[in-house]
Amino acid sequence: MDRIIEILEEIIPGEDVETCDTLVDDEILDSFAIISLVAALEEEYDITISPAELVPENFNSAEALWEMVERLSE
Numbered sequence: 001m002d003r004i005i006e007i008l009e010e011i012i013p014g015e016d017v018e019t020c021d022t023l024v025d026d027e028i029l030d031s032f033a034i035i036s037l038v039a040a041l042e043e044e045y046d047i048t049i050s051p052a053e054l055v056p057e058n059f060n061s062a063e064a065l066w067e068m069v070e071r072l073s074e
Contacts, residue, residue: 001066007040008062017062024056034059041065047072 008017011033015023023029029037037059038049047069058068 001062003044004041004065004069005062007037007044008065011036011040021061021063023061024059029059037065041069045069045073 005017008015008023012023012028015028017023020026020028024034034054038054041047042049049068049072053068053072058064
């Protein structure tokens with residue numbers, strides 16, 4: 001999960017991405033940031049994130065992102 005935190009910090013610098021659980025709800029991650037994040041996660045973890053996965057629940061926190069990556073890696 002450390003790498004996900006690093007990726008988030010690159011995309012949205014200056015935000016407390018380790019403890020925040022409202023990245024989408026509070027509009028910290030906007031649509032452009034989500035596109036960048038999807039591309040980075042797909043490249044880093046060799047996964048495909050389908051449109052069905054693009055829901056706030058999967059992107060609201062680093063932990064939720066990690067859970068999605070683990071699920072898609074199986």
